Amino acid sequence: MTDTGNAVLMSGTDVARAITDRTAQRAAQFAEKTGRKPCLATVLVGDDPASETYVRMKRNRCAKVGIESKHVPLPASTTTAQLVELITDLSNDPAVNGILLQHPVPAHIDERAAFEAIAPGKDVDGVTMHSFADMAFGGKGFASCTPAGIMRILDAYDVDPRGKHAVVIGRSPILGKPMGMLLLARDATVTYCHSKTQDLPSIVRTADIVVAAVGRPEFVRGEWIKPGAVVLDAGYNEGNVGDVAFDEAAVRAGLITPVPGGVGPTTIAVLLEQTVDAAFEQRA
């Protein structure tokens, strides 16, 4: 473990490697049994450079672990109806085990309608209402990948959320909201904060666990962090800058994730793991 100021660095890269190694073994077992690799369909609408990078990273990682990726690039002019039809076709295609629709889609598209066209058994990115409800009620659906990756980091560093005050900053459907649910399921006391929250710094100062998922570079300042707190930065802003002012926060935190090399790599590792899970479940 690396020491950064007072805080111990939680390496998402290491946690992701452990998940990915096991996923590669399971993908090989699947291929041996069925004569074909698990298959993830990746759908990218438009040409946002960051999204192109993330999808490329996911596909490269698929290739490394023995998952086939079927890439479907669509023009920015794609309509909601066309996207829903395409995703419905992928949901019905027996050769496809998992479906990823890269977020965000262009503003004229109803992203929720597109997500809901993903069959629950293929929702390896954990973005549908079905998956969310399953997660909230302790069912067997797939978890949203970034929150699930954060839970894996906490487990790897022996952080037990039980009885801790966890503050989640951000309430997006694929990050903040499911994050709070997963922490609640592990008996944390969860506070959701967002753009309308009053006196955010004083709430964060009471947190044992802070998850920053706001999408604003270095928004969370070091002086907000309770000494010894566990800080997880789910920010992926331009230039690989997180949502937490890392140098300031590391002076006070007990454990902290960096950007890059923190939450991001575990997001992709969980996506691949869930794709192999889906492949096995569809075969059963």
Ligand SMILES: Nc1nc2c(c(=O)[nH]1)N[C@@H](CN(C=O)c1ccc(C(=O)N[C@@H](CCC(=O)O)C(=O)O)cc1)CN2
């Ligand atoms: N359908 C989804 N869309 C989006 C998700 C998601 O989970 N599902 N998450 C984010 C972006 N994202 C994946 O899509 C993502 C962002 C960053 C990383 C990552 O590993 N970053 C690296 C640094 C990247 C680099 O070196 O260039 C890191 O943090 O170390 C992975 C995934 C929004 N959209």
